Amino acid sequence: MxxxxxxxxxxxxxxxxxxxxxxxxxxxxxxxxxxxxxxxxxxxxxxxxxxxxxxxxxxxxxxxxxxxxxxxxxxxxxxxxxxxxxxxxxxxxxxxxxxxxxxxxxxxxxxxxxxxxxxxxxxxxxxxxxxxxxxxxxxxxxxxxxxPHPHSDAVKSIAGVLPLEQLRDEFQNEIERHKGIMVEADDNHIRLQGEIEALGVVPGQLEEMQKRRGALLESTTRCQQQAIDLGQKSAAYLVELEKYKQAIGARFRSRLLQMAFLLPGAVAALLWFALAYLGSNEMVTGVAEQLKQSVQLGSGHYQYLVYAAAGLGLIAFILWIREMTAKYRIAHFSVVTSGYLEGLEKVQQHRASGYDLALLDIPASAIDVAIDDAEAQNLRHKMARQQAKIDNIREASELEVTWLNEVSKAESELAAEMVEQINKEEQRTKIVDGLRFEQGGHEQALEHSNHQLKVLKTAISLLDGATENLATAFNREVRERTAQLLPMLTQGRYEHIKLDDNLxxxxxxxxxxxxxxxxxxxxxxxxxxxxxxxxxxxxxxxxxxxxxxxxxxxxxxxxxxxxxxxxxxxxxxxxxxxxxxxxxxxxxxxxxxxxxxxxxxxxxxxxxxxx
The missing domain is CATH 3.40.50.300 (P-loop containing nucleotide triphosphate hydrolases)
Structure with a gap:
């Protein structure tokens, strides 16, 4: 200007x-x-x-x-x-x-x-x-x-060094800032880790608790359903058992009555045939005479023998049908018994497996129902041979149902208690997840700042090299130009000077x-x-x-x-x-x-x- x-x-x-x-x-x-x-x-x-x-x-x-x-x-x-x-x-x-x-x-x-x-x-x-x-x-x-001061802004501006040094200072400030970020991030990471450890959340514990509660609810439903099914099947089985016993008696009575009616009918039919077609025979004539005298059955009344034989045969047939019905009921009871025994055996096997007790984490004595597995097995054998007593069957069924109900009740109560535990664990887990997420942010900050430090240090190294080259070139120029001007100011007495990096x-x-x-x-x-x-x-x-x-x-x-x-x-x-x-x-x-x-x-x- x-x-x-x-x-x-x-x-x-x-x-x-x-x-x-x-x-x-x-x-x-x-x-x-x-x-x-x-x-x-x-x-x-x-x-x-x-x-x-x-x-x-x-x-x-x-x-x-x-x-x-x-x-x-x-x-x-x-x-x-x-x-x-x-x-x-x-x-x-x-x-x-x-x-x-x-x-x-x-x-x-x-x-x-x-x-x-x-x-x-x-x-x-x-x-x-x-x-x-x-x-x-x-x-x-x-x-x-x-x-001139070698480190003054004016000299640095002339040499072209000032922008580089200003940029270097900015980079150095950035380095210090990133170091501060790293220290702060590391401190926060350690603090958060302490908070996480203080919460004492065990990895996978929440999932295990949820899994166990799910298994408890599932087992509760299964036990309840088994109790209902067993109770219904037991009641139905006992009804069928009564019918079976009635069928046994009906079959026996039908057979006796059949003999009682079928034998007279056969005699009446045989007499009718002999009197009607073998009348010339002396023996037949003697029998006819005796019938006439004893029951006043003359030759004109021989058809009543046919009627009697037919009636008795019809009654015997009806009794046979009744016997067949009883046999069908007896055969059907075998199928019912087999199905009931299969269901009962499944219930008893499930109980004997100890799954529910393990799920509840309690001993068998904690359930106030005592069942002898040997007696239960013996009863099943008797039932298979239709030799078990109704009272024994009813008692065994009631014991199994009671055991299932007690177990399902205990499982239901434990599942209900676990709701609050799971809620607390979920809250603690959410807190830990939040802390870990925050930790992740600090880890990213550490990683980013560490990367930036490497980049900035490389940049500073390059700037230092460029600054040194510019300063050297500037000093050389000052020396050369001063050498041209100095003789004019000193009447030629001094022509050359040396300037080091500090001028x-x-x-x-x-x-x-x-x-x-x-x-x-x-x-x-x-x-x-x-x-x-x-x-x-x-x-x-x-x-x-x-x-x-x-x-x-x-x-x-x-x-x-x-x-x-x-x-x-x-x-x-x-x-x-x-x-x-x-x-x-x-x-x-x-x-x-x-x-x-x-x-x-x-x-x-x-x-x-x-x-």
Whole structure:
């Protein structure tokens, strides 16, 4: 950027300061005695650009106001690299009430930025540098010239190292952040593990409890159903047993009655046949005579014998049918007995297996029903041979049913008790699952942060390599350019210097023919060397950061220089392509005022400066 004009009211010494139409090319000399207000110009420019000065920070800005006044105002015009001209205005009063605005000179009514911070940020964007870089490069305040600090932001910006170091710092902060995340995640993981262990949830225990309760409910249903089935089958079996016994008696009676009716019927039929067809036989005649005398059955009544035989035969047939019915019932009872015995045996085998007792986790004595398996088996054998007594069968059936009911009751009660246990276990398991899920999140955070640490460390290693290469290239450039400028400032006495990574200087003396440590040369020569290094750095910054023409403000750069050195210094300031406008302050310029594009002489007693 190039300064076009500077106006101020009540700033430091001056009630009014007005520098218009400043030359954009060449040296601008500002001379005057001590405390005449020369440095005020540099301070005013610095305040206009950045809202502070080299000697006054933000906390002491009211000291910039001229003594006895309540407020001050500064207006600065400047041109940036693309040729656009801007004007910045700032003001401040004793109450630290501040204001600022930025406009284009061609369109002053259109305010581009308003407010100190906003204006400062936009100016920094326009000119390509901030206050630290400006002070370290383009503004040499009234002070001893010192070697540029190798770790200053200005030098780093010029060398191209600052963005890399800023990025490195960001990466290092990220590393520390991820380390903190890992420590926190590890602590949380350990804490959660302690909470999980304190809950004492055994893996798979909930599933086992649910499985056991399901088995209890299933067994309860089975026992209840077996009890109902056995009770019904037992009742039906006892009914069939009564019918079976009745069928046995009916069959026996039917057989006896059949003989009782079938034998007389056969005799009546035989008599009828003999009397009807064998009447000439003496024996038959004798029988007929006896029948006639005893039952008064004459020959005309022989057909009654047929009727009697038929009737008796019919009764015998009916009795035979009854016998067949009884035999069918007896045969059917064998099938019923076989089915009942099969069902009874299944119940007894299930009981004998001990499954329900194992499920209940109780001994057999806990069930208040005693059943002798040997007696039960003996009873089944008797039942198979139809030799068991009804009372024994009924008692055995009732015992089995009672046992099933007792077992199903115990299983049902235990299943009901397990509901609350399962609910509690489910709650604990849910808590543990939640804690494990949270643990998983911390494990992922650990894994992610560990991966990020590796990536960031690799990135930092690459940045360090790039930074070292850039710093080496920068030092080489400073050495080469300083070697070109130094002879001009020292009348050829010193041509070469050495700069290490910390910008420590060694200079080659043509008289001694060797490099000398910086402290071995005179203070005037030191200032010449340091001025040349600073000019080279300023030129590099203008070229690489500002990317356009840039003014340079040198406040007393030739202090303690003799006339010869001062003249050499002035000669060395000309010809910088990136630094066409250079302000030079000195108490006086004895010779060659024609070297200056503009000369400003300041009266120590004056409170106004208009040029």
């Amino acid at each position: 190039i300064i076009t004009h500077l106006r101020a009211e009540n700033v430091l010494k001056y009630a009014r300061l007005q520098l218009d139409d400043l030359p954009r090319l060449g040296l601008i000399g500002i001379s005057g005695s001590n405390e005449s207000g020369k440095s005020t110009i540099g301070e005013t420019i610095c305040y206009a650009l950045f809202g502070r000065t080299f000697s006054l920070d933000e906390d002491h800005l009211t000291k910039i106001i001229r003594w006895g006044e309540n407020a001050c105002q500064v207006t600065l015009g400047f041109v940036v690299g693309d040729g656009t001209e801007y004007e910045v205005t700032r003001h401040i009063d004793k109450n630290l009430t501040q204001g600022a605005r930025l406009v284009k000179t061609s369109d002053p009514d259109n305010i581009l930025a308003r407010g100190n911070d906003t204006v400062t940020a936009m100016i920094q964007q326009l000119i390509g540098l901030g206050y630290p870089e400006y002070v370290e490069s383009f503004y040499l305040a009234q002070r001893e010239i010192s070697a 420590n200087v060694e200079v080659l003396s043509t008289e001694k023919g060797d490099f000398m440590v910086f402290d071995e040369v005179s203070s005037g020569t030191q200032r010449q060397i340091l001025l040349s290094v600073r000019l080279v750095i300023s030129q590099a910054l203008a070229r690489d950061c500002v990317k356009g023409d840039q003014f340079l403000f040198l406040d007393e750069p030739f202090a303690f220089f003799d006339a010869e050195r001062t003249q050499a210094g002035l000669n060395g300031l000309t010809g910088f392509r990136q630094l066409p406008q250079i302000f030079v302050i000195a108490q006086e310029f004895a010779e060659h005022p024609q070297q200056f594009a503009m000369c400003i002489e300041i009266d120590r007693t004056a409170t106004e400066l208009i040029a």
